[in-house]
Amino acid sequence: MKLPLIAIATFYVVSTTACSPSGNPHLDMCQKITSNLLTSAATFGEPQETKGNRELTMVLPYSSDDASGESVCMFKRDRTPETYVTAPYEVMIDGLKVTGKALMQASLKSSSAVLKEGADKTAQQAAAVAEEAKGKASELASEAKTRAGEVATQITESEAVDRAKQLATETKDKAKSAIVEGAKAVQEKLEN
Numbered sequence: 001m002k003l004p005l006i007a008i009a010t011f012y013v014v015s016t017t018a019c020s021p022s023g024n025p026h027l028d029m030c031q032k033i034t035s036n037l038l039t040s041a042a043t044f045g046e047p048q049e050t051k052g053n054r055e056l057t058m059v060l061p062y063s064s065d066d067a068s069g070e071s072v073c074m075f076k077r078d079r080t081p082e083t084y085v086t087a088p089y090e091v092m093i094d095g096l097k098v099t100g101k102a103l104m105q106a107s108l109k110s111s112s113a114v115l116k117e118g119a120d121k122t123a124q125q126a127a128a129v130a131e132e133a134k135g136k137a138s139e140l141a142s143e144a145k146t147r148a149g150e151v152a153t154q155i156t157e158s159e160a161v162d163r164a165k166q167l168a169t170e171t172k173d174k175a176k177s178a179i180v181e182g183a184k185a186v187q188e189k190l191e192n
Contacts, residue, residue, distance in 0.1 A: 025086045030058045030073035036106035037093055040065040053077070056084040069094035144171040 027047055035042050045061035056075040062068060073088040091098040091106075098106070148167050 026056060026058050026073070026075055026084065026088075027060075029086055029088065030060050030071060030091075033073065033088065033091055033103070033106045034060060034062055034071040034093065037071075037091070037098060037102065038062070038064050038066070051082075051084075055089075058088075067094075140171060140174045144168075 026049070030047070031044055034044075042062040042064040045063070047061075048059040050057045050059075054077050056077070058073045058075070060071045060073065062071055071094075072092040074090045075084040075086065075088050077083070078085050088103075091103055144167055148164060
């Protein structure tokens with residue numbers, strides 16, 4: 001049957017944690033799919049996650065205006081050890097298996113929502129790290145200016161030129177180091 005293969009291929013892109021609003025892409029997908037399958041808005045209880053050799057099972061209690069119960073989402077193991085595909089291959093709401101077409105429609109709607117929320121979160125984190133790097137660069141520039149002024153009053157003109165070159169190199173190295181640390185922080189936040 002082509003439908004499950006298409007669904008798995010389509011949703012595989014959601015398998016990175018960086019794109020997950022909560023940091024747990026399986027929980028995000030299970031919540032979104034469950035919400036899309038219910039007729040009214042749901043709130044969720046504490047999920048129970050069981051990792052097996054072949055699959056991850058997420059049991060997610062829910063409550064809505066219409067009913068309360070539990071959703072069970074099952075995710076196949078990925079090729080990488082200890083990782084699981086983000087698109088569930090089976091979902092049950094209150095013990096009733098969701099059909100392929102209904103699961104596909106709910107999954108399509110859910111994956112776009114999870115990706116958008118994850119992208120928004122990543123953009124906010126990147127902006128915060130960039131602002132922090134900007135502040136550090138400003139501090140270093142101010143420090144270099146102050147140090148250059150102190151040194152200039154203590155040495156001759158040729159010494160001042162040599163010292164200014166040295167300070168410029170040190171400042172450049174510090175700024176470069178701060179930028180690299182900022183980029184690493186962005187990368188770490190994106191990976192988390």
